[in-house]
Amino acid sequence: MKRPLWAALRTTTFRLAMVNAAVVFALSAALVAYLYWVTAGQVEASAQSAAQDEYRTLVARSGAAIDGIDWLNIAVIERAAAGNGFLYLVADRTGERISGNITELPQIPERGSATIGFRYQVGLSPEDGSRRARGLVGRLPDGRILLVARDLGDAPIILSRASMAIWLGGAVGLIASLAAGMLLSRAAARRAEALARTAEAVMGGDLARRAPVTGAGDEYDALASRLNAMLDEIERLLRATREAGDAIAHDLRSPLTRLKSRLEQTIARSPDQTEARAALAETSAEVDGLLATFNEVLRLSRLETIDPRTFPRIDLADVAREIAELYGVVIEDTGFAFSTKIESGLFAKADRGLLSQALANLIDNALKYTPQGGRIRLEARAVSPRRAAIGVVDDGPGIASGDRARAVQRFVRLGDPSRSEPGIGLGLSLAKGVAERHGGSLVLGEGDASVHGPGLSALLVLPLAGSNA
Amino acid sequence: MRLLIVEDDRDMACFLQQALQEVGHVCDTAGDGDTGLSLARDGDYDVLIVDRMLPARDGIALVTDFRAGGRQTPVLFLSALGDVEDKVEGLKAGADDYLAKPFAASELLARVEALGRRREGAGAPDSPVTRLKVGDLEMDLLARTVHRGGVKIDLQPREFRLLEFLMRNAGQVVTRTMLLEKVWDYHFDPQTNVIDVHVSRLRSKIDKDFDTTLLHTVRGAGYRLEP
Numbered sequence: 197m198k199r200p201l202w203a204a205l206r207t208t209t210f211r212l213a214m215v216n217a218a219v220v221f222a223l224s225a226a227l228v229a230y231l232y233w234v235t236a237g238q239v240e241a242s243a244q245s246a247a248q249d250e251y252r253t254l255v256a257r258s259g260a261a262i263d264g265i266d267w268l269n270i271a272v273i274e275r276a277a278a279g280n281g282f283l284y285l286v287a288d289r290t291g292e293r294i295s296g297n298i299t300e301l302p303q304i305p306e307r308g309s310a311t312i313g314f315r316y317q318v319g320l321s322p323e324d325g326s327r328r329a330r331g332l333v334g335r336l337p338d339g340r341i342l343l344v345a346r347d348l349g350d351a352p353i354i355l356s357r358a359s360m361a362i363w364l365g366g367a368v369g370l371i372a373s374l375a376a377g378m379l380l381s382r383a384a385a386r387r388a389e390a391l392a393r394t395a396e397a398v399m400g401g402d403l404a405r406r407a408p409v410t411g412a413g414d415e416y417d418a419l420a421s422r423l424n425a426m427l428d429e430i431e432r433l434l435r436a437t438r439e440a441g442d443a444i445a446h447d448l449r450s451p452l453t454r455l456k457s458r459l460e461q462t463i464a465r466s467p468d469q470t471e472a473r474a475a476l477a478e479t480s481a482e483v484d485g486l487l488a489t490f491n492e493v494l495r496l497s498r499l500e501t502i503d504p505r506t507f508p509r510i511d512l513a514d515v516a517r518e519i520a521e522l523y524g525v526v527i528e529d530t531g532f533a534f535s536t537k538i539e540s541g542l543f544a545k546a547d548r549g550l551l552s553q554a555l556a557n558l559i560d561n562a563l564k565y566t567p568q569g570g571r572i573r574l575e576a577r578a579v580s581p582r583r584a585a586i587g588v589v590d591d592g593p594g595i596a597s598g599d600r601a602r603a604v605q606r607f608v609r610l611g612d613p614s615r616s617e618p619g620i621g622l623g624l625s626l627a628k629g630v631a632e633r634h635g636g637s638l639v640l641g642e643g644d645a646s647v648h649g650p651g652l653s654a655l656l657v658l659p660l661a662g663s664n665a
Numbered sequence: 666m667r668l669l670i671v672e673d674d675r676d677m678a679c680f681l682q683q684a685l686q687e688v689g690h691v692c693d694t695a696g697d698g699d700t701g702l703s704l705a706r707d708g709d710y711d712v713l714i715v716d717r718m719l720p721a722r723d724g725i726a727l728v729t730d731f732r733a734g735g736r737q738t739p740v741l742f743l744s745a746l747g748d749v750e751d752k753v754e755g756l757k758a759g760a761d762d763y764l765a766k767p768f769a770a771s772e773l774l775a776r777v778e779a780l781g782r783r784r785e786g787a788g789a790p791d792s793p794v795t796r797l798k799v800g801d802l803e804m805d806l807l808a809r810t811v812h813r814g815g816v817k818i819d820l821q822p823r824e825f826r827l828l829e830f831l832m833r834n835a836g837q838v839v840t841r842t843m844l845l846e847k848v849w850d851y852h853f854d855p856q857t858n859v860i861d862v863h864v865s866r867l868r869s870k871i872d873k874d875f876d877t878t879l880l881h882t883v884r885g886a887g888y889r890l891e892p
């Protein structure tokens with residue numbers, strides 16, 4: 197899409213360029229004014245005052261003389277001839293030149309005297325040019341006209357050329373900055389437009405769309421990469437939600453279908469009280485299972501939205517001990533050997549509830565998959581100065597290294613799919629999610645080898661918070 | 666007990682009312698937060714059952730405003746949001762207990778009973794309880810000892826806390842979830858029968874060598890400690 201030119205006029209960049217041009221222009225004007233004031237202004241003022249003095253001298257003398265009029269004429273001729281730098285002109289009442297060293301009267305005064313600035317011809321031909329002068333012109337009591345002025349020298353010429361150059365420069369600068377502003381603003385507008393286009397595309401449903409990063413490293417790039425990071429996060433959350441939705445739909449469809457057909461059968465057969473009761477009890481149990489699945493999936497999805505920055509600093513050993521205390525008796529009563537290997541002082545920013553739940557899931561898993569009489573151990577120990585592992589080790593069949601990645605996926609239950617073990621295959625996914633929310637990971641490995649197999653170790657490896665954090 | 670149910674879902678309100686009336690409670694209902702608040706202020710109820718999300722005035726606002734008036738009536742929050750954070754928010758607003766939907770009727774009844782009982786106890790003079798007694802079972806909270814019929818019973822710290830909770834709620838049904846929440850402070854479904862195992866261990870210590878059973882299992886609901 198080609199942007200119309202006028203659109204560039206409304207951009208911030210263009211406005212800034214305009215403000216800049218205006219400031220430059222105003223400064224030029226101020227400079228001209230200042231130059232004028234320090235050069236021409238001074239010259240004109242002193243020429244004016246000298247001419248006024250000379251005018252008054254002449255008028256005073258002519259008034260004092262007995263034959264004043266003739267005296268004035270003679271004085272003007274004498275003085276003009278002396279070349280004292282003044283310009284003189286005596287004219288009759290109609291303005292016709294009588295004497296003096298300039299040829300023409302620039303202005304005929306009515307009465308009294310007035311200051312005057314004018315140009316006069318130098319030499320005979322117009323090519324010799326004209327010069328500027330300032331002085332006083334006035335009507336004498338007898339009606340004749342006297343003009344006394346002083347040449348302004350070369351200063352006005354230099355000044356006028358300089359100011360012309362500055363005005364011209366200013367005008368060119370203004371046009372240039374207008375053009376530059378337009379170009380700049382179109383370039384900036386294109387970058388902004390690209391960001392806006394990305395936002396529109398995402399709003400339109402294209403979640404994979406990302407803002408272009410040009411590599412210029414400027415603020416637009418910074419903005420674009422932040423925007424992209426935000427979009428990545430949004431996409432990740434949306435994908436998680438969608439996956440959860442798909443998983444729910446997938447996993448709930450078959451039990452719901454069973455449930456519905458059982459209800460329909462019960463209605464159709466119109467059985468006796470006991471039979472109806474039994475069917476209802478079964479249905480109720482099935483609904484419980486559905487609700488449990490639903491809750492687990494929701495919990496897993498909500499996990500994504502928990503802010504880890506709110507986690508307090510706690511000792512992972514306490515979490516492990518409390519869970520061991522809760523589950524130890526159950527594990528032993530179910531016919532397993534239970535032990536713990538817990539190191540104290542494993543401080544980490546963690547949520548007790550989430551970690552406990554993850555550990556409970558790992559224990560549950562071990563109970564399900566380890567054959568009777570097996571050994572189950574709860575561990576919490578430092579694996580490096582900055583990381584701790586907390587989890588469950590058993591001596592059951594374990595998970596082949598090729599299957600481990602799949603084992604933590606949602607709703608995946610390894611082994612015989614028709615097995616009647618309760619559970620919905622979310623245990624390891626939740627443990628993985630909890631580990632990741634804590635900035636760590638779920639590490640599956642071989643546990644304690646036994647006749648049943650290599651065993652399984654399922655450990656949440658979490659960053660420690662240090663002793664002073 | 667006289668109860669007020671503030672719940673906008675009519676089927677749910679109906680179900681609650683039926684379940685509570687079946688065991689002899691008297692229930693009023695309100696369909697929105699404003700009505701709920703004015704009823705709660707005017708009536709003398711033993712327990713308020715308030716849904717978290719309500720039209721006109723949500724559950725949190727209702728409880729906050731109700732408590733601002735200095736009323737102490739216990740409040741049970743019901744919510745489809747089952748997260749620990751939501752629970753904490755509800756309890757902060759002044760609710761006394763929190764029940765996530767869906768829940769079993771037995772769970773609701775047990776919690777309402779427990780809240781109502783707390784209100785009765787609140788009327789007593791404010792001296793801290795140091796001894797608990799159920800039948801011939803005695804607990805000294807200061808010395809942290811337990812005797813039954815004069816015979817000392819040794820308990821682990823957690824068993825002591827479990828028994829203390831049961832004794833404080835003697836005569837009432839306490840559910841497994843209540844025990845997990847109040848004794849262990851866990852708010853997730855353990856999926857295995859952990860609580861049953863702990864309770865049966867406790868039972869073997871307090872009941873095994875005696876003629877009468879104090880710790881009863883209530884089928885489909887939980888446990889009850891009763892002489």
